[in-house]
Amino acid sequence: MTKRSDAITKGFERTPHRALLKSTGVPNDQMDRPFIGIASSFTDLIPGHTGMRDLERFIEKGVHTGGGYSFIFGIPGVCDGIAMGHKGMHYSLPTRELIADMVESIAEAHRLDGLVLLTNCDKITPGMLMAAARLDIPCIVVTAGPSLTGTGRNGRRFSFVTDTFEAMGQYKAGVIDEKQLFECEESACPTAGSCQGMFTANTMAVLTETLGMSLPRCGTASAVSSLKRRIAFASGERIVGLVRDQITPRQILTRAAFENAIRVDLALGGSSNTVLHLLAIAHEAKIPLPLELFDELGKTTPQLAHMNPGGPNFMEDLDTAGGVLAVLYQLRDQIIDNPTLLGPSIAQLIASVAEVDEDVVRPVSSPIRPEGGLAVLKGNLAPQGAIVKQSGVSEKMMTFSGRARCYNSEEDAMAALLAGEIVAGDVVVIRYEGPKGGPGMREMLAPTATLMGLGLGDSVALITDGRFSGGTRGPCIGHISPEAAQGGPIALVRDGDTIALDIPARSLELKVAPAELEQRRSAWRAPEPKIKTGWLARYAKVVTNASTGAVCNAD
CATH class of the missing domain: 3.50.30.80 (IlvD/EDD C-terminal domain-like)
Known part of the structure; x- marks a missing residue:
């Protein structure tokens, strides 16, 4: 198999390159393996990313089990919650472009054969997907997963957005006192992971799985679950197969994939930011995607889930109900078959669904609303x-x-x-x-x-x-x-x-x-x-x- 990395490992004229690789610890007998980059957005600054060191280990194990050799490199991230309400928020959306540019730069400069894109939060996931579409080399995405909800008295469940930002207004209006405000602050973010509702980070994780760019359950499995570790391992193993078979993102990111993602977004009442991101990813994939398509599909796609912040259900409820596949199953008559990085097509994955919790993901015959969540x-x-x-x-x-x-x-x-x-x-x-x-x-x-x-x-x-x-x-x-x-x-x-x-x-x-x-x-x-x-x-x-x-x- 001819590999991109041959440009830095093959021939006498690459003696300096091999010397430098050996100085990083690469053994001589590993030079022929596919070189896999793990683009990790680990940082101590973002709650959704603090657990990524653990996931990096499991991705590495998967890559080496699959027959590849892995290299971790860092990608920056901004926490929108921490950047909110001051000068820092000016930088959030622009980092999407920087992330795409950085992934492209490292992959091209070091002639990596494939990439595992470890991501989670709002602009980081779309930036990674933009890079995958732009490079069109084998890539797989691992989204690190949502936090669990906090628990309070009388069975109350806390979440970051509705129990901190809205609590500010309630405190100002005299609806809650300072003690109740502090309880929200203490309880809203109990574990590592992205914010618990159908906010931008989780919507993008769900859509990444819908697009076929991550493995089943990756979009909803909790950040602190052992399942997320197993998904990370399997993703590391799978990327080596993608390199060997030369399966690249543009084979997956078709017009059908984007239409499916829009429908799932609409059915879940997802974040309005996903419009910006799907348009940008489609732009990099060379897929024409007019803004009007969101509304066209919205008029025929019912809202099937009542997710926080507008409803009572959180990501852990959606995951237990069957995750992304549960939504695809309920929408099956409107979903277009398309390949995925796993191997089975979307239709084959839908056919594997045995049960859906219809209290969380309703059937099309009994929707929350007759139209989708965005207009x-x-x-x-x-x-x-x-x-x-x-x-x-x-x-x-x-x-x-x-x-x-x-x-x-x-x-x-x-x-x-x-x-x-x-x-x-x-x-x-x-x-x-x-x-x-x-x-x-x-x-x-x-x-x-x-x-x-x-x-x-x-x-x-x-x-x-x-x-x-x-x-x-x-x-x-x-x-x-x-x-x-x-x-x-x-x-x-x-x-x-x-x-x-x-x-x-x-x-x-x-x-x-x-x-x-x-x-x-x-x-x-x-x-x-x-x-x-x-x-x-x-x-x-x-x-x-x-x-x-x-x-x-x-x-």
């Missing part, structure tokens, strides 16, 4: 589209008309919320927070969670060219494109304007006469960039808007 809105306020997680919106707020209250940053909006300036009937407009304007399209969980904590979730809407956490619920519309920094219509909104939201009609309208809007447009001037130095200043110059996945243009 794409358009109108004169979002000509290129906007995203709402309709699975987290109450029936009362599916249609809403209110007064615009405009803020040019998350901080200004948050200050207004905490000062009690936002009242029933308002539409909070947060702009200049898009990919260019932010820069970095900050995730704004604090304002949305505060709205819910203050009891305004059924009387106030929030719209932005930024984005939201997977933990966001309520009438919150993000990804408005074009963004304000591009001169999009959201830049022209003024305090007191009427904004009309109609989710069933997929409409987001600014009730201002066209002539008045043109007059405002002629007077509009792009503001000074918020960040003028460093990597983010460069990022702002090349990033596209949310409707295309916020990808970076090579030109």
